[in-house]
Amino acid sequence: MDLGFSEEQEMLRTTARDFLDNECPKSLVKEMAEDEKGYTTELWKEMAELGWMGLTIPEEYDGMGMTFLDLVILLEEMGRACLPGPFFSTVVLGGYTILEAGSEEQKKELLPKISAGDLILTLALTEPSGSYEPDAITVKATPKNGEYVISGTKLFVPDANVADYLICVARTKEGASPEDGITLFLVDAKGPGITTTLLKTIAGDKQCEVVFEDVKVPKGNILGELDKGWGVVEKVLAKATVALCAQMVGGAQAALEMSVNYAKERVQFGRPIGSFQAIQHYCANMLTDVDGSKFITYEAAWKISEGLPATMEVSMAKAWVSEAYRRVTLLGHQIHGGIGFCMDHDMPLYFKRSKAAEPTFGDADFHREMVAKQLGL
Amino acid sequence: MDFSFTEEEERFRAEVRAFLDQEVTEEFHQELEERGETEFSREFTKKLAQKGWLAMAWPKEYGGGGATMMEQLIFSEEIGYHHAPTGGHRQGINLIGPCLIVHGTEEQKREYLPAITAGEVVWCQGFSEPNAGSDLASLQCRAVEDGDYYVIDGQKTWTTNAHRADWCHLLARTDPDAPRHRGISYFLIDMKSPGISVRPLINMLASHDFNEVFLDGVRVPKENILGEKNRGWYVSQTTLSFERSGIAIPAGAKRNLELLVEYAKETKRNGAPLAQDPIVRHKLAEMAVDIEVNRMIAYRVAWMQHQGLIPVYEASMSKLFGTELIKRLGDIGMQILGLFGPLERGSRWAPLRGRIARACQFSLGGTIAMGSSEIMKNIIATRGLELPREPRP
């Protein structure tokens, strides 16, 4: 057992933190929340130069061949910095799907471009039902003249507004079970028949409604096997869930630090508010939540990294972190008093992100139900 | 990072588990309960000693097994999971033994340590007093020099197992004029000494585990002081290399959770198995998640110690998390058992032989004993996060 990070991993964390402190100040984060694109090409390029987009892509595709656990560290730092932009969509949702399901040709074509920062991808999975279950997939792909024609509406698609390709999860068959008959298509995001509308969200993250109207996709753009796409989605979702937990952990750590610092500084009744026991105990609760979140996330990430079965751990992590992050940001706000309620303050950035992350890839109730199943209930 | 145990460690776990499966059976528990000693068994303690497990993580030179902290963690986890009785050795192995190793004279070590590692001598802890609970340094029990002896007068309370113990490690004030922390000494006292009387205190479960201990002119030879005179407070604060992970709590909770899961699968309520009730599923899953988080928080402590690091707030966090968790589990367990929840053993209707009702009541002491939850949070805030201390009024 080794619950510490390696030297290289610590270094990755330090570089990432330093870089993001410099290049991604909160002023940029706030600006990007208002910005239509939601990211700057300069920053994107610099990140690519650091090798971040290809961090876990094998070296043969111009990646750095590092592990999922390494990526978790990077994502933690991104969550801490509230980094805006399509990194998660491209690398986690897009990159891992291609790695998992793509043909050698597709990988050769796409992965080096991702590594180079030349490609933005995303996954179009959820629909107006808002569910992550396979029976929620109703967007249809019908074969016609050697191609497929996709029709239907996807909702909460992250960064579709700036994506080059959408990986669309579509139904190609009414199978025996809801899992059966789902296929993944690599769709040109700017192709005819696609309408992308940016949704207005509290966190200013770029979630989109994507309407497919008779969108033609060549057969060669199928990722993985026909009708057998759900297995891929499940694997990618497991990674994405833990990856999101990592971002949340970073955010929670930042919110904790900010609150503790404020509690030491802010004086009322002639003493720092951090000397009031009520505030001390809030902070102790926050630290407990943050530490718990870290280890439950690392455990799941390690299992995934090692290729071990992790269904239980992934769901445990998301069930816990969803609520812990919310508790932490709520207490953080409480400690900050009125100033934290200001639009310009950094605290709301974290609170809003915690609320946005909570339902993403399944909320705590959803994952508790998964845990219940794993318990044999 | 690596969350797995080595093959050797896994083998060790399997060995411990096999032993405990065989020894700590339902019948064994029942037998202890009938004796009113759910947490205490000299015979069991001796068996662990014979296996070489009792002091496994102590240095070899003191009769220990020289095991790693990871092996100790595994052992404690299995002990916790099996709800095995530890009252016969907890104080000796975890507290006074390690203090002796650091602060004892050669003679003291020779005298006391072998009996502890052999599981032959039971110790109790005489720290708390009626007016010195959380604020232990305000203790008033007096020790006055008289020739080759100290004469001790005063009262201790909540002394777990005092009625079963052979020896007591006890704090008493040797210099009433010194600042509070600097006038306390650490004594090793034979419980058979004249002048000691033990009066039972009955806990909420109506069982007799803790006691009041009255000391009336108890003569203790001078060589029975541990460490220097007036330095007893610092001896008691030794943060040693004994295992402080607190793993036994989530491990024990895991067992109770498994029993509740089984119960939910087997029991029909309102025409369907309880296991199909979404509220029951939700509650049990929530506990499973909490237990796993608790396990990680406890593992971290052991791992730090394994690395030679000294946990500061981390052990407090584990203690806080675990004791609060078993309170929630007790409550949720009772809710799931419904009307059958409060039934005690002896009723044929009592599910799981009343074990959840007992766990539920027992959990109330956990957040108080060995540093209350409030004190744990004070420590996490001031030492972990370095928040300013509360000013004294």
Add this chain to the structure above:
Amino acid sequence: MNLDFSEEQEMLRTTTRDFLTKECPKTLVRELEEDEKGYSPDLWKEMAELGWMGLVLPEEYDGMGMGFMDLIILLEEMGRNILPGPFFCTVILGSLPILEAGSEEQKKELLPKISAGELILTLALTEPSARYDATGVATRAVAQDDGFVINGTKLFVENAHIADYIICVTRTKEGASPEDGITLFLVDAKSPGIRCEVMPTMGADKLCEVVFADVKVPKKNMLGELDKGWPVVQRNMEQAAIAKCAEMIGGAQAALDMTLAYAKERVQYGRPIGSFQVIQHYCANMWISVETGKNILYQAAWKVGEGLPATKEVAVAKGYINEAYKFVSERGVQCHGAIGTTRDHDIGLYYRRAKAAELAFGDTDFQRELVAQQIGL
């Protein structure tokens, strides 16, 4: 609207409190926990002389003709003092159904005796299925000769071991719905075929297992109409739930008072522990729970007393007060430190009572389900 108690009611409260403080000290409470009967016949007589058993019974049956709200006050004080014994089951579970469903003859026969303290009654409703709805009633009563024969097992029957009569809820017909075909019988508790055993519980509250094996009951002992007994039970369950709430709030108030007093008096670190902010906040939260609980209780009790529909109010009250009492008594123990975990300390008595009361007449989840139905879910 009048949210105050009348002068008479205040007086009733004071006399009750004074009487119980004097006549039912905690030493007696504890003694009776261990006692086989679980009540003191002397105290019972004195209570009868004060008119408590007949408090809400009409004067024509030798009662005092007072209102349900008056009874609530009395119960609050009983809960405050933890009065052991068969008052609740005799008065709430026994006399109220008789008053509601009994024939004139039955009333004339039984109610004056209840008023006089000469009869102990109880209600046998729940069974091994442990549910409070009509479906749970499987104990059968079959017509035979000029009476009925009862067979079945009842569980959690309060004080059946000392009762003179058991009102047994039986199934006399498999009706169209579970509610149809339920009949109540007044069963002489000493009838041949009845086996009664006290179940050991953590509240030591004398709940019994009562087995009916071919127990013969004359027809005239039917209470209310054949097959139409369920509405009587249902109304009684509402009365019982709200009456239990009154006891619980009384207990919670006592636990709060006791904790406040201790927090002011217990000194650690050179100051009363009540000067520590966390203890202050615990106490404040406890007080809020008690006060809120009272408001909810009085509103619901008033409705029940007036015979108005109160299903929702009662469910809200029991659901809230279940949690409030548990919370207040648990925090109470925590604030007391080790002494609170002893068998001899009063705060633990309240904790154990809270746990038992939580389950009686529907636990929190049960009440929440009722509320859900009432708000249209």
